[in-house]
Amino acid sequence: xxxxxxxxxxxxxxxxxxxxxxxxxxxxxxxxxxxxxxxxxxxxxxxxxxxxxxxxxxxxxxxxxxxxxxxxxxxxxxxxxxxxxxxxxxxxxxxxxxxxxxxxxxxxxxxxxx
Amino acid sequence: xxxxxxxxxxxxxxxxxxxxxxxxxxxxxxxxxxxxxxxxxxxxxxxxxxxxxxxxxxxxxxxxxxxxxxxxxxxxxxxxxxxxxxxxxxxxxxxxxxxxxxxxxxxxxxxxxx
Numbered sequence: 308x309x310x311x312x313x314x315x316x317x318x319x320x321x322x323x324x325x326x327x328x329x330x331x332x333x334x335x336x337x338x339x340x341x342x343x344x345x346x347x348x349x350x351x352x353x354x355x356x357x358x359x360x361x362x363x364x365x366x367x368x369x370x371x372x373x374x375x376x377x378x379x380x381x382x383x384x385x386x387x388x389x390x391x392x393x394x395x396x397x398x399x400x401x402x403x404x405x406x407x408x409x410x411x412x413x414x415x416x417x418x419x420x421x
Numbered sequence: 422x423x424x425x426x427x428x429x430x431x432x433x434x435x436x437x438x439x440x441x442x443x444x445x446x447x448x449x450x451x452x453x454x455x456x457x458x459x460x461x462x463x464x465x466x467x468x469x470x471x472x473x474x475x476x477x478x479x480x481x482x483x484x485x486x487x488x489x490x491x492x493x494x495x496x497x498x499x500x501x502x503x504x505x506x507x508x509x510x511x512x513x514x515x516x517x518x519x520x521x522x523x524x525x526x527x528x529x530x531x532x533x534x535x
Contacts, residue, residue: 339522350511351464351526352423396464400522408477409454409524411464 309334313397313412320387320419328382328415330371330397338399340364340373340380345394345414354382354395387419424448425514425527433533439500442530446493446514452476453495454515454524455487459508470495502534 314329332338339358343351355364360375369384380397397412424447434440446453455467457480466479470489481487484502489495499506509531513524 341523343526350423350528351513353523353525356523400524409466411466413463 309338309399309401309408309410311397311399311410311412313395313415316394316414316416318415318417320417322389322419322421323386324419326382326384326387326391326417328395328397328417330380330382330412332378332380332397332399332410334378334399334401334410336401338401340371341398341400342369342371342380342382343396343398343411345396347393351396387417389419389421392417392419423525423527425512425525427510427512427527427530429530430528431531431533433535434502435535436502436504438502438534439498440502440532442497442499442510442512442532444495444497444512444514444527446495446512447516447525450514450516450525451493452515452517452522453489453493454513455481455495455497456511456513457508458511458529459505462508464511467497499532504534507532507534 341356342354344354345351355366357364357373363372371382394414394416396414400409426445428443451472454469458464467481469477487497509529511529513526515524
């Protein structure tokens with residue numbers, strides 16, 4: 308079956324530090340890959356996505372590149388802000404029996420301190 | 422704002438009771454997904470509906486059921502509630518473009534079973 312593995316948190320960084328949150332996956336077929344962000348007390352928001360190998364998703368200074376050879380989709384940001392403190396979920400979807408099957412990672416909590 | 426609405430925002434009830442959570446998808450989205458997010462289990466996929474029909478089932482208990490109505494809103498019914506059912510329940514609707522699906526999450530309903 309499909310699975311998504313994320314680095315365990317919490318990840319604590321100082322403001323303006325470089326962020327990497329690792330995500331690796333196993334999947335049958337050709338998955339689409341996603342990062343979602345959940346701010347405290349809120350629902351999940353789509354942050355970025357990539358639908359095929361070597362695609363780079365980007366949004367709000369965050370980037371992730373779909374690496375098929377390493378089955379990875381690591382999230383990066385060059386300079387984090389306190390407002391980036393949230394839980395980040397890596398996810399994938401694959402087509403299965405005519406519908407899309409979604410699998411989420413366990414989430415990585417990011418804490419950015421001033 | 423994702424365009425997906427959920428009501429109520431908070432719900433407090435007692436063990437053994439039954440509750441109904443409601444979700445309205447984004448305009449034009451035919452798919453609705455339900456998820457449960459708890460501290461010990463993470464984010465778990467419960468069930469998916471597409472245009473009124475059940476499409477996929479995840480880790481949904483037999484005490485739980487859902488349906489999607491002709492106007493595409495969906496309801497998740499939780500019965501014989503137990504303390505362990507306390508969690509955040511999300512719904513998401515999705516759009517498929519170029520054979521790729523993206524899910525948009527509602528703000529969630531926080532259920533507390535006492």
